[in-house]
Amino acid sequence: MANLVLADDGGDSIATELYPGWNLIGWVGQAAPVGELFEVISPLDLVGSYDLASASWTETAREERSQSPLILRPGRAYWLRLAGPESFTWIRERGAYNNDVQLREGNNFVAWRALDRVPAASGLRQIRHSVVMAGSWDAASQRWRLAPVPLPFSSWSLAEFNHGEGLWIKASEDTTWRQLTGERPSVSFVGEVTEQQRVEALAELEAYRELFATTFGGVVSGTHVVVFSDIDANLEWSRAVWGTGRARESCGFARSWDIYYTIACGDKSILAHEYFHVLQSAASDWGGLALAPLWITEGEAMYAQRLAASRVEGLEFAELMRSGWQRSQADGRGLSSATDVYDHHQYETGAAAIHLLLQTNAAEELLLYVRRLSEAPAGEHYLASGGDPYSRAVFTEQFGISIPDLDALLGIATPEFGPPLKRAVRLQTQEPPLRLQVQLESPDGSRYDGTAVIRFLAPDPGQHFTELAIGGSSSIPVVAGRYEVQSVDVGGGCQVGFDAPEILVEDKLVDSVWTVRLEATGCDAGVSGTVLGRDGQPLQPRARGVWVELFPESDDGFHWSQATQVVPDAQGRFEANVAPDRYAIAVSPIESGGAVFGWLTEAGLSLVRAHRTILDLRTDSTQEVTIRLPISRTIRVSGVVYDGNGRPAENLTIFVEGSSEGYLRPGSEGMSRGYIGWIQRTDSGGGFDIPFAGQDVVVVLFTEDNCHLGWFGPDGFTNDLSGLSYWDTQDRDIRGLSIHLPPSTCE
Known part of the structure; x- marks a missing residue:
């Protein structure tokens, strides 16, 4: 158990391990004569101090301590030389936080007066443009741990700062270093x-x-x-x-x-x-x-x-x-x-x-x-x-x-709400080490002064998106990696086309500025139309409905931008106001998790994206379309899952899947199967109830730990892909399924 004990009254102590030879320490207490160090550190035989203003080095030996004029100043770092073969543990009081350190051009020896375990990249961020080198002295090995600030983090041997540590900072100009929190919000x-x-x-x-x-x-x-x-x-x-x-x-x-x-x-x-x-x-x-x-x-x-x-x-x-x-x-x-x-x-x-x-x-x-x-x-x-x-x-x-x-x-019983605790002794959060700066331009190349929401694909696309609201230009803290601009919204859900490079944020403390040029600054074009079921009528009232999605088309034919989504009304009518651009239209079930009925083509809907019709709203800004779906309603698939002992199987991951005759995700070419429908977990009674849109369906099951168990179709349960069978739904619900799982190979 990582359980730390806090001292009473906030008077936490810190232990600094000193080693034979030279040690670089930061002074975090009040101003005091150098003799005090000799009193508390018995093997100490020499104290060294560097004065940047005079570029001079002074030393105080043990026998000179009472006559030495040297005063230990808070925020300064000092060299301590220990005699003898043994290390020495120096216990001292923790100093005050939230102190500015004045750095001058040249070599500075200063104390780290903020919290413990601060990543070096975070600690140096505020002064990164004014510093060329930072270092701490590893007394155990008698060598430097360095952070060459302009170089990638991979070349740094200095990993973190701790309270009371002495640091060497080589500054290229005079500056103030605010150590506690770096930049204010x-x-x-x-x-x-x-x-x-x-x-x-x-x-x-x-x-x-x-x-x-x-x-x-x-x-x-x-x-x-x-x-x-x-x-x-x-x-x-x-x-x-x-x-x-x-x-x-x-x-x-x-x-x-x-x-x-x-x-x-x-x-x-x-x-x-x-x-x-x-x-x-x-x-x-x-x-x-x-x-x-x-x-x-x-x-x-x-x-x-x-x-x-x-x-x-x-x-x-x-x-x-x-x-x-x-x-x-x-x-x-x-x-x-x-x-x-x-x-x-x-x-x-x-x-x-x-x-x-x-x-x-x-x-x-x-x-x-x-x-x-x-x-x-x-x-x-x-x-x-x-x-x-x-x-x-x-x-x-x-x-x-x-x-x-x-x-x-x-x-x-009712808890006793006594006084809260007072102070932590270690840092547990971190600052994003880098920043991404973005400049918006209007179609004519001038600075765009409006407000926009830019959606980025983050370095790990399976994990999260980064979304930023900016006006003209702005910057955000990010991690290193490659970013792609996914969409630009200039307000009210109006997504416009854009021209943006792939953005590479390297592992350096260097800010980069990237330009995103908008192809339009408003949504003054539109597509309207009607969505009908296969019987030529609007979808039945109990259907969960559909999205009509307009995907902006890039010049190379790939639509990586986020789609504009609209929901038809009870009569199947829809209207979408978009920027004047080229668009492909897809129709998807609202609860499908990304599956599509198909792409709009001149011959109707098609599962093949390459057959899609491109609407060019740059030449004709208002267009009308009619979309007929291959179903008349969404259905529901429900039942109960039992484990190998006949007990209800709680907390299994379960979803439904369509065959190749069903409907696939946008952008999926040649898939044999497509995931369609919400992912759910079975309840305490092993039950599930999942919406689905398509003609053929099979149930897919995973354990709580994401181990694939198998499929369940009209021919029963199987974990062999070649044995898959599908229900032909014919727009009918599939209810009352009783799924009995065999013994699992999952651990």
Whole structure:
């Protein structure tokens, strides 16, 4: 169990191991005569100090300590020479955080006065343009560990900084190094925000940032905060940036490294809640984490919010926690693996659970648990709800108690909400080491001054997308890798064509600027039409409906941009306003997970993408089409799965699949089969109920750990691909299936 003990009254101590020979240490205490070092370090025989202003080196020997004029200054680094063959453990008090270090052009020997285990790339980010070399002295091996800042990280031997460590910094110019958090968040104000409100919001944000750094060990750079005057300003801005369907009427929320906060809601601590979510994102390596249970993610943030309200606003912590706990127990439910963001019961119950954990664990371990989930071996952390064996085992190892036992503790009695813990001693979050800068241009090559949402395909396309709202130009923190621009939305869901190169972000501390040229700045073209079933009538009312998708076509014939999606009304009519460009039209079931009925061609729908008809809205900006589907409704496939012992098989992954006569994913050429329908998990009774659109269907089953079990069709269960059989649905539901699994080869 990684359980750290925090000292009382915040007076944490640090242990510095000194070795025979030279040691480079950072002085983090108050100014003191050099003689104090000789008093506490018995084998010390010489102290060396370098003065950059005079470019001079001075030494103080043990026998000269009482006459030496040398004063140890906070923030400076000193060389200590130890005599004798043995190492020496020096115990000293931890110094204050949040201190600026003045660097001058040339060689600087300074102390690292921030948190422990800060990645060197993160620590040097703020001064990367002013520094050519950084190093720490490895006293055990008597050699340098270096960070040649302009070179790739792979050439660095300096990995991290720790509190009280001495550093050599070779600067190319005079600069100030803010060690605690690097860059402050950038802040935008939207609506009628008064000057007083601006000042208060900035002060609150700075207070929360420092509080979380010293309490939870959370440090992050690259955050952007949008502060709205009221809900109306919030909605107007989000509709313009994200479109009507994605606008959020909310007092506060976070997306990746961005925070959105509405002043008129009146609760200042909401900003602290959302800032903590950014720390969670950073701890998960910016998107590498499958979702933890809601009670953990929101419980941590709610605990941090209450802590901020007590420390910054002066409210009573215990009373805030107690009243929240009482509200959460109205329905008597305990912790849940649910991820429903509107289940506020889990917010308050989770906060109480977090408080219990922190009675025996260091506060920093909250973010450490998030980090450990993101570092799980491939295939281990599979469940998005955190209910899988790996997540539960790591939780028990991390906190010394299992989730069920913690839940049981909460059910015994009302928790005692004493004072919160005070300070963490290790850093558990990290800053994205690089930045991606994007410049938008209008079709004529001039700077585009509007606001746009650019969607990037991230380095691991199977993991996540990166989405950025920018106006003109902006930059975002990213990891190294190749990025492709997927779509550009200039507001209200209007996606326009663009010309953009593949973006390569290298593992260097060097910013790159990439230009995306828009082919249009608005959606003044349109496609309208009618979607009918195979009987020539609109789809039956109980059908789940379809998307009509317009894919922008690139000059090379491949449509990698995100499609514009519209849903026909009850009469099958649809209208789509798009930018003047070339488009292919596909029709997909809403609940299909990406499958298509087919591509629109002059002869009707076709499963072959190469046969698609291209509508050129650049020459004819308004066009009408009629689409006839090969079905009249979507169906449902349901039943119960039993294991080899005849018991209901809970938590299996299950979905339905169409044959080659069914319907394939967009862009799939020559596939023998296509996945169609939602992926579900069997419930506690082994049951499932899945929507499907197509003529032929087979059920596919996987274990909880993603091991393929086999297929189930009209001829029964098989794990042999050659033995597959399909139901011909004829637009009829397939219900009441009873699937009995044979003994599995999955471990």
